[in-house]
Amino acid sequence: MSSTSFLSTAMGGTSLKDLRPSPDHRREFRPRSVGLKIRASVDDGKPEPDLSVRVNGLQMPNPFVIGSGPPGTNYTVMKRAFDEGWGGVIAKTVSLDASKVVNVTPRYARLRAGSNGSAKGQIIGWQNIELISDRPLETMLKEFKQLKEEYPDRILIGSIMEEYNKAAWQELIERVEETGVDALEINFSCPHGMPERKMGAAVGQDCALLEEVCGWINEKATVPVWAKMTPNITDITQVSSSPARVALKSGCEGIAAINTIMSVMGIDLNTLRPEPCVEGYSTPGGYSSKAVHPIALAKVMQIAQMMKSEFSGNDLSLSGIGGVETGGDAAEFILLGANTVQVCTGVMMHGYGVVKKLCAELQDFMRKHNFSSIEDFRGASLPYFTTHTDLVQRQQEAIRQRKAIKKGLQSDKDWTGDGFVKETESMVSN
Ligand SMILES: Cc1cc2nc3c(=O)[nH]c(=O)nc-3n(C[C@H](O)[C@H](O)[C@H](O)COP(=O)(O)O)c2cc1C
Numbered sequence: 282m283s284s285t286s287f288l289s290t291a292m293g294g295t296s297l298k299d300l301r302p303s304p305d306h307r308r309e310f311r312p313r314s315v316g317l318k319i320r321a322s323v324d325d326g327k328p329e330p331d332l333s334v335r336v337n338g339l340q341m342p343n344p345f346v347i348g349s350g351p352p353g354t355n356y357t358v359m360k361r362a363f364d365e366g367w368g369g370v371i372a373k374t375v376s377l378d379a380s381k382v383v384n385v386t387p388r389y390a391r392l393r394a395g396s397n398g399s400a401k402g403q404i405i406g407w408q409n410i411e412l413i414s415d416r417p418l419e420t421m422l423k424e425f426k427q428l429k430e431e432y433p434d435r436i437l438i439g440s441i442m443e444e445y446n447k448a449a450w451q452e453l454i455e456r457v458e459e460t461g462v463d464a465l466e467i468n469f470s471c472p473h474g475m476p477e478r479k480m481g482a483a484v485g486q487d488c489a490l491l492e493e494v495c496g497w498i499n500e501k502a503t504v505p506v507w508a509k510m511t512p513n514i515t516d517i518t519q520v521s522s523s524p525a526r527v528a529l530k531s532g533c534e535g536i537a538a539i540n541t542i543m544s545v546m547g548i549d550l551n552t553l554r555p556e557p558c559v560e561g562y563s564t565p566g567g568y569s570s571k572a573v574h575p576i577a578l579a580k581v582m583q584i585a586q587m588m589k590s591e592f593s594g595n596d597l598s599l600s601g602i603g604g605v606e607t608g609g610d611a612a613e614f615i616l617l618g619a620n621t622v623q624v625c626t627g628v629m630m631h632g633y634g635v636v637k638k639l640c641a642e643l644q645d646f647m648r649k650h651n652f653s654s655i656e657d658f659r660g661a662s663l664p665y666f667t668t669h670t671d672l673v674q675r676q677q678e679a680i681r682q683r684k685a686i687k688k689g690l691q692s693d694k695d696w697t698g699d700g701f702v703k704e705t706e707s708m709v710s711n
Contacts, residue, residue: 330647341368348625369436429461470511470540499532507535535598541567577603585618608642
C-alpha cells in the first residue's frame, strides 16, 4: 500500500453525508468503466507504467482532465478532447439563465517573461475576465447528452454555478444530471464578474454561505460532487472554518483547486490604461498558467494535509489545477496527494494534443523511479513538509552531529587503515 492511501480510508466525524446515501449508493445510479489506456512503447521488456486512475468510482485512462473553461465550451471541442485521449473533460461552467451572462472582448491578457513588454518572451501568466458559459443551457445540455451517448465510457463532468437560491441550484443539478454526466464540479471560485451577482468566489470565500449551498447541492446530487476552490482567501485550510473543510463536511466527494487568482495584468505605459482594456476601462480578472503553479502547489499541499489528518476515510478525491504544461508539473501535484490533474490554459496555448506529451512525460518520470502506478507515488512528498520551527531544530541537530564527527572518532574501534592520517588530523587541536 502506498504511503498515500490516506484518501481512500474511512472518513471520521459526522457530516451531512452521514444523513444521506453514501457515494457508493450514488454510483449505483450509473455504472462506469473505461477501457482506453494510453501506453507508450518500451523496449526494455518491463510493463509500461500504468497511468489509469479510479476516482470516486470513476475510471479514467489517465489523470489528465480538461479544466473548466474555453477547452470545454462546446460539443466539438469536448469531442476533440476525448479523441486526443484526455482522461476526462470538465465542461465550461453553466447556469440556468445564460442570457444574464454577457462577455466582453478583449477578455484575455498575457504576461511574458523577459524585459517589460517583450513580445518574444515565453508566456508565463494569463489573465482572463471571461464569465461562465454564455451559451443557452438547453444547447449545452443537448451536447452533454450527445457526448455521453457517443462516449459512454469516458468521463464527462458538468461544471455548475447558480445564484443564492436553493430551488435554482437543485433545478440545475437535476437538469445537468439528466444528460448522463458522471460527476459535478461546483464553481465556488470564479473571481471576477460572477461575485457581483453573489456567485462563484463570493460563495467560496464565505464559509457560512458555502456550507448552506453545499447542503442544498448534496441533498440533491446523485453523482459525485467536487467543490472547486478559490485561492483568493487568507488560508485555505488552517482556520477552523476553511472552505475546503466545510465543503467536505457538507458532503462533497472531492476538492478541486485552484481556480484563477485575482489579478491586474498590467498597465499600458503609453495609454496609462489597465489591461485587458475594454473601451478604455478594465476590471480585475483571474490569473492562470505557469506563474500560478507554485501557488497552486501550496494550496493543494495544504488541502491534502488537511484531508489526510481529518478525512482519511471515505473515497474522497483531490484534483490539482494550475499552470500544468508538462508531465513533471502533473507529477508534482500527484506527489502532494492529487488524484487527477486539470489543465485549462495549457490547452489554450498548446492544443488538445498536448495530452500525449503529458502522458509520455509522466510515464518517463514513473519509469525513472520504478513506479508502476499513480498510487505508487501519490502523496509521497507530503510527509516532507513541516513547520519552520521544526526545520530550525532539524538543522541544529544536523550541525551538532557534523561538529561531533569533526571532533574526531567516538571510539578506538572507529580507526580505519585508509583514513588513518585524516582521522589523526581530526583530533589535533591546532
Ligand atoms: C479563459 C478562462 C476561462 C475559465 N473559465 C472557467 C469556468 O468557466 N469555470 C471554472 O470553474 N473555471 C474556469 N477557469 C479556471 C480554470 O479552470 C483553472 O482553474 C485555472 O485557469 C488554473 O488552471 P490553468 O493554469 O491550467 O489554466 C477559466 C480559466 C481561463 C483561463
